[in-house]
Amino acid sequence: MKAFMGKDFLLNNEVASTLYFNAAAPMPIFDWHCHLSAKEIYENKTPKDITELWLGGDHYKWRAMRSMGIDEKYITGDADSFEKFKAFAKTLSYAIGNPLYHWAHLELQRYFNIYTPLTEATAREIFDEANMAIITGGFTPRELITSSNVVCLCTTDDPADTLEYHQKLAEDDSFKCKVLPAFRPDKALYIEQEAFTPWLESLEAVCEKAINNFDDFIDALNSRIEFFDSLGCKASDCSLSYVPFAEADKDEINSIFIKGKNKEALTKEELDKYRTYMIQFFAEKYAEKNWVMELHIGAMRNNNTLMFNKLGPDAGFDSIDDCNIAVGLSRFLDSVAVKGKLPKTVLFNLNPKDNYVLGTMLGNFQSSECASKIQFGSAWWFNDNLDGMMTQMKTLANLGVLGKFIGMVTDSRSFLSYPRHEYFRRIVCALIGDMVVNGLYPCDVEMLSEIVSGISYKNAKDYFGLEL
Numbered sequence: 001m002k003a004f005m006g007k008d009f010l011l012n013n014e015v016a017s018t019l020y021f022n023a024a025a026p027m028p029i030f031d032w033h034c035h036l037s038a039k040e041i042y043e044n045k046t047p048k049d050i051t052e053l054w055l056g057g058d059h060y061k062w063r064a065m066r067s068m069g070i071d072e073k074y075i076t077g078d079a080d081s082f083e084k085f086k087a088f089a090k091t092l093s094y095a096i097g098n099p100l101y102h103w104a105h106l107e108l109q110r111y112f113n114i115y116t117p118l119t120e121a122t123a124r125e126i127f128d129e130a131n132m133a134i135i136t137g138g139f140t141p142r143e144l145i146t147s148s149n150v151v152c153l154c155t156t157d158d159p160a161d162t163l164e165y166h167q168k169l170a171e172d173d174s175f176k177c178k179v180l181p182a183f184r185p186d187k188a189l190y191i192e193q194e195a196f197t198p199w200l201e202s203l204e205a206v207c208e209k210a211i212n213n214f215d216d217f218i219d220a221l222n223s224r225i226e227f228f229d230s231l232g233c234k235a236s237d238c239s240l241s242y243v244p245f246a247e248a249d250k251d252e253i254n255s256i257f258i259k260g261k262n263k264e265a266l267t268k269e270e271l272d273k274y275r276t277y278m279i280q281f282f283a284e285k286y287a288e289k290n291w292v293m294e295l296h297i298g299a300m301r302n303n304n305t306l307m308f309n310k311l312g313p314d315a316g317f318d319s320i321d322d323c324n325i326a327v328g329l330s331r332f333l334d335s336v337a338v339k340g341k342l343p344k345t346v347l348f349n350l351n352p353k354d355n356y357v358l359g360t361m362l363g364n365f366q367s368s369e370c371a372s373k374i375q376f377g378s379a380w381w382f383n384d385n386l387d388g389m390m391t392q393m394k395t396l397a398n399l400g401v402l403g404k405f406i407g408m409v410t411d412s413r414s415f416l417s418y419p420r421h422e423y424f425r426r427i428v429c430a431l432i433g434d435m436v437v438n439g440l441y442p443c444d445v446e447m448l449s450e451i452v453s454g455i456s457y458k459n460a461k462d463y464f465g466l467e468l
Helices: 014-024 038-043 050-055 059-067 081-094 099-112 123-136 141-147 164-170 196-207 214-230 250-261 268-289 305-311 326-337 352-364 386-399 419-437 445-463
Strands: 029-031 150-154 178-180 235-240 292-297 345-349 374-376
Touching (some): 081 099, 352 386, 419 445
Parallel strands (some): 150 178
């Protein structure tokens, strides 16, 4: 029996261990999609305690705690720090097989040098030891990023964001990690939502210009794209429950925009036409800027109305949509490719039934512009677990070129989330090590090391054009 999460955790043979320790582990981290706050990185405050650092804003943990029947008081409510920590510790003991179990213990090991399994019985001891470490130092956002060997991270930013903290960080020579904005124009797409009108007002404010019609709107978005680009933006991101495709001319889109702006009811056909036009517009702009377009497809958000009204979005009440994404995605990609304006694109699916849909879609639009111009994004959200990662990479290996995969992202709001890259890299090495041991690939250590270091870091660095 192996030691619990020991040195060779997830590494089942000598080839896997050699690849991990010699090729994967030494690589720095480029976290090209996350939800960290540039403001928090700039302000660089020491957290109050491990509860604030570990449980605040982490809806993965919140969902597990709710599944244990724990009262919301101990999750997002006003219980004291230790009681919240103890409630999570109790939950974790029962979360066998959940990646949270591995992530939590990797974080305790790597940042706090704590190797005792977290349970309700050990909660007090670990809570006190972790808090003493925080008091001793090394737990500000910048210190955690630096100690995790992160050389660049891309945040997720709305077009109306001022990006003032990105500007301040860019001017601060004392912090070596690049913090780049990434353009997330979701609020521009969902014109039918209540939030659209106040968001449009914030866009007007940041552009210092009234938006009276669709041309004004496009001008405003163009100005924000230019601003993001001036601060080193290399990526965009968009969340779509499904990929619409219903083309319309600009006059019709202007009419739809005016109706949405005036809070008039819109049909599904009108919304599909509007969103199709917008994602085509954005894709073409990204191609001009040589940005990477990320599409996250298949989330069904804010399912629990009672809890949405109480806590707002991003509180752990999202799940997987079961829509058909193939036709809309194909027609959208083709509509910009035929113009020669398809940007480098990363496709993420939330529903694992769509693995082969995306795995085959990649091959339709590859190009000599770069290796694997269309990427199959790493196992995302509900899939970023041992089985999900293995399945996603096996799909890519079966259908595409695994050796040019751009690898893992944290997709996280937590400054302690970087051991997820270690988790991923160990799984990569386990997968490839098994292929070698089973005679499916030669034991060419030099080539294998190139593949592993590429998937861990180098491929993404090259793909996004990261300059360090």
